[in-house]
Amino acid sequence: MNVVSRFLRFVQGDSQADRVVPPTGYSARLTVFTAGAMAFLAVFAMALSLAADRLADRWSDALARTSTIRISAPLAELEAQTWAVLTVLEQTSGVDSARALTDDEQRALLEPWFGPDLPVADLPIPRLVEVVETAEGYDAEGLRQRLAAEAPGAVLDDHTRWRRPLVEAANGLRLLGWVAIALILASTAAMITLAAGSALAANQGVIKVLRLVGARDNYIARAFVRRFTLRALSGAAAGTVAGMIAVALLPRAGDEQAFLTGLGFSGLHWLWPLTVPVLAAVTAFWATRIAAFRTLGGLR
Amino acid sequence: MIELEDAAYGYGTEPLLSEIGLRLAPGSFHFLTGPSGAGKTTFLRLCYADLLPTGGSVRLFEQEAKAMSRDDIAKARQRIGVVHQDCQFLDHLPVAENIALPLTVSGRKTGQEAANLEELIGWVGLRARADALPPELSGGERQRAALARAVIMDPDVILADEPTGNVDWEMSLRLLTLLVELNKMGKTVLIATHDLALIRAAKAQVSARVLRIGGGRIHLAGADL
The missing domain is CATH 3.40.50.300 (P-loop containing nucleotide triphosphate hydrolases)
Known part of the structure; x- marks a missing residue:
């Protein structure tokens, strides 16, 4: 019998076998609720993780392919050094394009700190040159040496010192998300083990009768396992749907670099939360099965 | 044996x-x-x-x-059919299902077995009580139900x-x-x-x-x- 038909048989169940264990309303509601709450949290943890993943990729991509040259020189020499830098860059292999930022662009960059009416032209503000690399990239050390010779006020910033901690932070956040999901699954397993253990203990009389009439441990365990698995599946499905709706309703901002407003799923990532109920069901299946066989092993 | x-x-x-x-x-x-x-x-x-x-x-x-x-x-x-003095049953299931329990757990509840069950319930004189729950039975009825359950697997x-x-x-x-x-x-x-x-x-x-x-x-x- 293949796995699919065994799975279908498990889901379909045996209506008579299901009835041998009395319904337990309280533990049933508790299991469904906890599985739902855990699934809701897992969806958020997944959203966090995937958002951090996208952010790390974006930062990594954007910062890895651009660099900046800052030219600090007296106003009289600034224009000449800028031309010298651009000339050097034109002749440098691995540089795709380079351009000096305009006064307006520099003003826009400084606006968050100094306000909108900053007289950029009258201030000794360094000139910035934006460099876009080719896929192969350039030799940063060689470029630094040539800039030092041609434009002594020019300093190359290849963003390495910015990029590394940002990408590390995003990667850390992503890892945190997956650890949270693992902890949620472990907590679900622990909770279901406790609930199953309690149900088995409460039904010792039933187990005694079933054994008296020749029921095998596998039969007895299956009655509990199926019940808890389906409860976890239904609770987790409801929690997942609620989580996905909550994530979809989170406010969005145009600035895609903003982390908090970028929390959510995009494109095919919306399929990821659908794995949560399946994971919850698999976790419940094994947690109940292990708990059931351990309890049955302890009962003669 | x-x-x-x-x-x-x-x-x-x-x-x-x-x-x-x-x-x-x-x-x-x-x-x-x-x-x-x-x-x-x-x-x-x-x-x-x-x-x-x-x-x-x-x-x-x-x-x-x-x-x-x-x-x-x-x-x-x-x-081995066992009849206990305290006649343990599953109290949430009707008498007929309790009697059929050995068949249920062994996966043998076929059409023929169901017919045998009817006959057996009649043999122990519990036809009128087949749908009752065990706690509703008298001592004698419980003993007869236990006996029927003990023999249903032949x-x-x-x-x-x-x-x-x-x-x-x-x-x-x-x-x-x-x-x-x-x-x-x-x-x-x-x-x-x-x-x-x-x-x-x-x-x-x-x-x-x-x-x-x-x-x-x-x-x-x-x-x-």
């Missing part, structure tokens, strides 16, 4: 049963009698591997009980522990008649009881061997019975 050889059992350091030797041959009818606390129930529990002997050996259908896995024991119990052996303990004399005789009928169908029957009148009544109907338990041993009872 079921053989005990030099079997012993004790709940603490003191043995309750010792040097027990008995063979339940196919088609035999045994009574086990003795005072309360002498070990009748313990002996019966040894016979269906609910307890394992602390000494000697108990063999169920040629298998050493101590060496049997729980699945082996479950399989053996499908060949077992080779029937072990009954004080099956008439909670019923009046008329019902006791009715239950005894059912057990004698089963024995005449070829079933091996062992009844543990302290009711000597029941044993005397049975001896008029069937050739039964009467064993007395006392002092931790089992002896063949004398002609006083």
Whole structure:
């Protein structure tokens, strides 16, 4: 019998076998609720993780392919050094394009700190040159040496010192998300083990009768396992749907670099939360099965 | 079928049963009698591997009980019908489903088995109570339901522990008649009881061997019975 038909048989169940264990309303509601709450949290943890993943990729991509040259020189020499830098860059292999930022662009960059009416032209503000690399990239050390010779006020910033901690932070956040999901699954397993253990203990009389009439441990365990698995599946499905709706309703901002407003799923990532109920069901299946066989092993 | 050889059992350091030797041959009818606390129930529990002997050996259908896995024991119990004095049932299921429980757990509930179930419920006189829940039954009805459940799998052996303990004399005789009928169908029957009148009544109907338990041993009872 293949796995699919065994799975279908498990889901379909045996209506008579299901009835041998009395319904337990309280533990049933508790299991469904906890599985739902855990699934809701897992969806958020997944959203966090995937958002951090996208952010790390974006930062990594954007910062890895651009660099900046800052030219600090007296106003009289600034224009000449800028031309010298651009000339050097034109002749440098691995540089795709380079351009000096305009006064307006520099003003826009400084606006968050100094306000909108900053007289950029009258201030000794360094000139910035934006460099876009080719896929192969350039030799940063060689470029630094040539800039030092041609434009002594020019300093190359290849963003390495910015990029590394940002990408590390995003990667850390992503890892945190997956650890949270693992902890949620472990907590679900622990909770279901406790609930199953309690149900088995409460039904010792039933187990005694079933054994008296020749029921095998596998039969007895299956009655509990199926019940808890389906409860976890239904609770987790409801929690997942609620989580996905909550994530979809989170406010969005145009600035895609903003982390908090970028929390959510995009494109095919919306399929990821659908794995949560399946994971919850698999976790419940094994947690109940292990708990059931351990309890049955302890009962003669 | 079921053989005990030099079997012993004790709940603490003191043995309750010792040097027990008995063979339940196919088609035999045994009574086990003795005072309360002498070990009748313990002996019966040894016979269906609910307890394992602390000494000697108990063999169920040629298998050493101590060496049997729980699945082996479950399989053996499908060949042994047990009637307890306290008649344990699943209280949330109707009587008919409780009687059919051995079929349900063994996956044998087919159309033919369902027809046999109807017949069996009629045989023990519970047709009108088939849909009742066990707590709604009288003592005698519970005993008859337990007997029906014990025989539904067509077992080779029937072990009954004080099956008439909670019923009046008329019902006791009715239950005894059912057990004698089963024995005449070829079933091996062992009844543990302290009711000597029941044993005397049975001896008029069937050739039964009467064993007395006392002092931790089992002896063949004398002609006083």
